[in-house]
Every structure is written in C-alpha cells, then in structure tokens.
Amino acid sequence: MRCIKCGQRACFEIRRHRAAFCQEHLIEHLRNQVEKTIKKFKMFSPKDKILAAVSGGKDSLALWDILLDLGYCTEGLYIHLGISSYSDKSHEMAEKFALSRGVPLYTVSLKEIFGEGMEYIARKTSKSFCSACGLIKRYIMNITAKLGGFDAIATGHNLDDETAALLGNVLRWQIGYLARQSPNMPERGGLARKVKPLCRLTEREMAAYCIVKGIDYILDECPMSRGATSLKYKETLNLLESSSPGTKDQFYLSFLERGQRYFKPVEEEVELKDCVKCDQPTTVEMCSFCRQMERAGFDSLALKKSLKELLSTKGNSFII
C-alpha cells in the first residue's frame, strides 16, 4: 500500500477515506482534520487559551500535542483520582509529555486535598463509580477553567466515544441527551465552553498518531471501567465499520447535520444558579459536587482553595 500524498510505502490505512499514508503525511492528515473540526464547529480561535483535560491516555495526549503543533495556547489539567497504581502510571505519562513539550500541567490530586481517592468517595455515595467519578471530573475541569481564565476545555473524546454515546442514547431514546450531544458546548451561566476537537477521528488513528510521534501513553484501561456498556457499543460499531467503512462517520455527522434538529424542540433550557456553598453553577440549591463531598464527609471548598494556589504556580509537577 502506498501513501496517497507522496507514493512512498504507507504505514497506516484509513479505510473510510480509502486512503493510506506514510508517517509524515499521516501526522499532517490528522492535524488537518483537527484544524478543520475546530473551524467547522467554531470551537475556538488562535487567540483563546485552552485547557486540555489529559488522562495520560492516547487520545488526550495526542489532542494536546496536535493543539500545540497547530499553535494554540494550550495548558494541561490532570486529575489524579487515586485509583490504585493506574492513576500513578497515567499521571507519569501526562507529566512526561508536559515536560517534553515544556508546557504547564496542573495536577489536581483528590488524595492530596481530601485524604482519600475516588474509590472511597464513590463508596460513600449512592451513584455508580463511573457516574460519581464523571461528576467530580466535570466539576474540577469547569472550576479550573473558570479560575484559570481559560476560554475552553478541550477533551480527547473521539469518533468512537461519540458514536458509542449516540448509539446508547438512541437505544434508550434519551431525548435530552440527544438534544445536547455536541462537539462544542458553548459557555453559559458559569459553565465553561467544552469542545471535542477529535470527534471526527477514531481511537485507532489516535493510537497510530502517538506511535508515529513517539508519545508514550498508558496502555492499561482504568480498572474501574471493565464491563462498561460503552465498550459493547464500540464493539458493535466496529463490527459494522469493518464490513462497511464509514458507518461511524456517517452515523455521527449525519446525526449532527440532519438528525439532531428533531430533538431540539423537546429540550428546555434549564436555569442555572450559583451553588449556595461553592458558587459554581447548579440547577438546585447545592451542587451535586458539594452534596457528594458532604456525603463522603469532606469540605468541598478545600478544592477551590487548593486550586487557586495551584493555578498561581503555573503547574508542572506541582501537585495539590
């Protein structure tokens, strides 16, 4: 197989585009795709300051690398959840990348702030582990972006993540989620803008990017995500993609372009107000984060205090 750009021996094929690339042109292609996505969905401009939420995995590190290569001012946020050795290993990858690129990485460690990690906190709530963890991550991302003066939070969600979420929402007819699913969630009422610049690229492409660019990422899966329903949806979609390349792309992009409009009228704009405890946006008196931390016996305000201190240090290996 030959590179469609230069005719040299290809190292990677993208069947849905009927294309193959050598290393140099694979990087160029993926970078161009991200740039096009940022522009198409009007995610942010070169003047904006971006907070990349990194997990130490292939997607978020590839995203951060591409945004930096494209010239966007991007700093990183790593949330150390205290999940056995997995968190230490993934933090090491994020830190290694930040140091190699000479860019700030803000590490927020639950154990350093509250004395306990995610496993303890999840046990103290009525939520499932992934649901409790997701809530905490979203809160930390938002408050970091707001306190740090970032214009947008960029996450490494890719085409596989987005199509799996879409399939799940369709199978359960989650009208509200279908109305809201977007690669660009604009800023509103204290919620920072959230964008997904990798939404048109597959996780296979992101792994290939990291290998070609020599970016070390954590290969292990989060031990708490085993058996996740999203994995079953991804497997199903990959089977379809295997026999009909382009299925995932069409499913997701056609939904955004032609399908989503039918769900919009159902969605009512929920009014946001300030949490009585932490001032972060919520639909009720006290936000879910504060309530969750109270149930676990912690003072939620400890996070905000530590974050202010962290953001004044310009990151890099400074753990709170």
Add this chain to the structure above:
Amino acid sequence: MKVIIQRDSTVKEIKGSHTVEKVLKMLNIIPETVVVVKGGSLVTLDTKIEEDEEIEIIHVVSGG
C-alpha cells in the same frame, strides 16, 4: 511468526508467512480495534509478515 498481543501479554506462534489482515482474521480480531507494529513501526493490513518475523498487536479501544 511471533505475534505479541499487548492487551493480555500473550504470544502466539503462527506458521507460514501471511498478511497482517490474514493474521488478524486468524486471531479473530477486528482490524478497527487494533494497530499493528513491526520493528517499532506501524504496518498496513496488506503488509506480508514472514515466518521469522515478529509483530505486536496493540488494542486501541478504551472504555468508561
């Protein structure tokens, strides 16, 4: 050929020379879920792997 499957740290020996696509089929692995590396570099599905060569299959699907 020697096939290292990174996800479960297993090694398989396969007789003869085959394309990467054929190897994945023999191992019942969906091509969309992996990347394949030979000597530190990515290889395409049509790359022929000789009996005395080694490849590594890296799974790319992450959950949660």
